[in-house]
Amino acid sequence: MIETDVAVIGAGAAGTAAAFHLAAAGHSVSVLEAEPSGRIKPCGGGMASSVQNWFPFDLTPAVDDVIRRVDFSWCLEDPVVADLPGEAPFWIVRREHLDRLLLDQAVSAGATLHRPFRVTCLERNDACWTLKSEQGEPIQARAVVIADGSGSPWPQQVGIGPRSLHMASTLSVRLEGLGALTPGTARFEFGLVHHGFAWAFPLADGINVGVGTFIGRDVADSETILSALLPDLGFSADAGLRQQASLRVWNGHSPLHSDGVMAVGDAASLCDPFLAEGLRPALMSGCEAAKHLDRWLRGEERSLHGYSREMRQRWGDSMAWGRRIAQVFYRFPGVGYQLGVKRPTAPRRIAQILSGEMGYGDIAQRVIRRLLLQRN
Known part of the structure; x- marks a missing residue:
């Protein structure tokens, strides 16, 4: 039996962010991947x-591109081009x-x-957790x-996270080369x-x-959808790793x-329901979890309640409104594009949210009032 202060299930962005801060604070940490x-x-x-701002080391070695411009389109036409404000750059990473x-x-x-270590059993025993793998x-x-x-x-098994998912x-595709996409420019279609959208984000060479x-x-x-979108980006319809x-x-x-357990990142259902942003809440939750x-x-602290409270204040309160916007926008996307994306202030607002x-x-x-009034 290996004993440790904290077992982190998963070596993605949220888990490794938590693992770093906990290890740096002097705790024994086992990362199970x-x-x-x-x-x-x-x-x-x-x-x-x-x-x-949440890390004492440089993250830029993982950054492939910095987005300064966003191109929007409706069915590959009706373009909107927006320059993002310089004080809020958006990074693209692999x-x-x-x-x-x-x-x-x-x-x-x-x-x-510990790799490979696929957790097959998670049990609470007295004041500790036991994790088993094949x-x-x-x-x-x-x-x-x-x-x-x-x-x-595991969240459902231990009774945390939303009752209904x-x-x-x-569907994600990794392409080699930039095709028709310009460095520093992201594309939203x-x-x-x-009931959704498509995106294209540039990497250093893909x-x-x-x-x-x-x-x-x-x-x-x-x-x-890809057979129309990929040629518009300068690629064959069947290109890429999917x-x-x-x-x-x-x-x-x-x-x-x-009691002694918390969920972070996608396991905690933190992904933005409107713009599908998942990395920032993953890193935020990993760092916040480590602090508490x-x-x-x-x-x-007598309990880990402070973590749930902080994530509600820092993330959940905004996402409650984001969910309402998504429910209206994606049901009436044509109206949403005309009254949302094409408004002069919309790109800056999107950048400020991200x-x-x-x-x-x-x-x-x-936003919701404008969409519903136009629809009616």
Whole structure:
């Protein structure tokens, strides 16, 4: 039996962020990763540069491009071009590079990596948790951080997170070369995707393309969508490495902790229900979880309730409004594009939301009223 202060299930962005801060605070940390080696993650990879403030080391080695301009389109036409404000740059990363950077920093701070270690049993015994796998010795931990993504069974098992999951369906594509996309420019396409949108984010020598739907379970006819979108970006319709996924999005206020256990990132259903932003809440939750877990382990906090409270204030209150906007916008996307995206102030507002300078609550009532009045 391996004993540790904290077992972190999953070596993605949220888990490794938590692992780094906990190890740096002097706690013994075991990171449990199911995959035997790193894999390509062709998800969007966009995050606000302001996340740098949460780490004492440089994140820019994982940054492939800095977005200064956003091109919007409706069914590949009716373009809107927006220059983002210089004070709020948006970074594009390769997820596999960011995850590796954070993991290396966690290990350097003293965390131990167990790989492959796919958790098959998570049990509470007295004041500790026991985690078992088909590979390696069982691990006994005073606390557990659940960070193994949208497919995690553990939040429901330990009774944390939303009672009902709201799943977005995504299809991501990693392409070599930039095609028709300009460095420093992101692309958002509305109209082709029923109840969702498509995106294209530039990398140093490639593009991450994605198609997502946020109302309903599946991307309807995703291959037809890509057969139109990819040629418009300068690629053949069948190009790229493809990956389908179901993504947990925010679905109401809920506790993200229990006795000695907390969920972070996608496992905590923190993904933005409107813009599908997942990296910033993943990193935010990992850092916030580590702060409260450190205090709990030292006996300075009696419970982990402070983590759930802080994530509600910092993230959930805004997402409650984002969810309302998404429910209206994606049901009436044509109206949303005309009254939202094409408004002169809209691109700046989107940039401010993505950077954390503004929350959905700051604009939600005006946006929803405008959409509903126009619809009626």
